[in-house]
Amino acid sequence: MAFSATKTMLGSVAQIELVGELDAAAAGDFRKLVDEAANEGAKRLVLMMAALDYMASAGLRALVFAKQKMGANTDIYLVGTNESVMETLELTGFHHSVITVAALDPSILQL
């Protein structure tokens, strides 16, 4: 069950596309990208979630890591999250800490 993530820096916005299944084995790859983004000066994270089929609590922890690394006021957008992943976010209360949108409004890529 493969996972891949690709990062694009748009000024101080890091757009990361997630693909596949984010379990504990894959979470390290995601964290690495978040770490890179923070080191490259990202002040906002936009995660493209449409191709992410599955997310375990390791994925949630990676979001916590992102906020710790980039600062508590960092906006994290989740775009196109599937129903089951949304359910996990809501069940655990993590939906309070991110901004979920169905589709990408290009204005969120500009900071």
Add this chain to the structure above:
Amino acid sequence: MASLSVPAHLDSLAPIAEFVVGVATAAGIERKPAYRLRLAVDEIATNIVLHGYEENGMTGEIIIHAETTAETLTITLEDKSPAFDPFSLEEPDSIDRSLEERPIGGLGVFLAVRGVDEYRYEYRNGANCNIFTVQRPPQA
């Protein structure tokens, strides 16, 4: 009853998930409950690997069993890492806290409890047994 033995390593999460999804599909479990079951088993398997084995400096196997009755599908994870009852953890009461304030730990157990109709733990024959049961839809 179907069984699979895998090394207690994070790389085993993928074959474990494949096994769970396979038996769930064969048992007629629908997509969303099957996702939740996979998540529950994945979370506990992750805890077994990281907290049962790796943190104790041990290696070993995890055995996963699947058993179907007319009404239920039961998945059991068996391992021989040090005896640990996941229900001895404190209930994560911080669900309404924001992400940054959250204490990490126990989330996996929470997702397991909420993901299946019954999640329970037993210590049997020197092995931790984590047991997940889901209801099957009425069979035609």
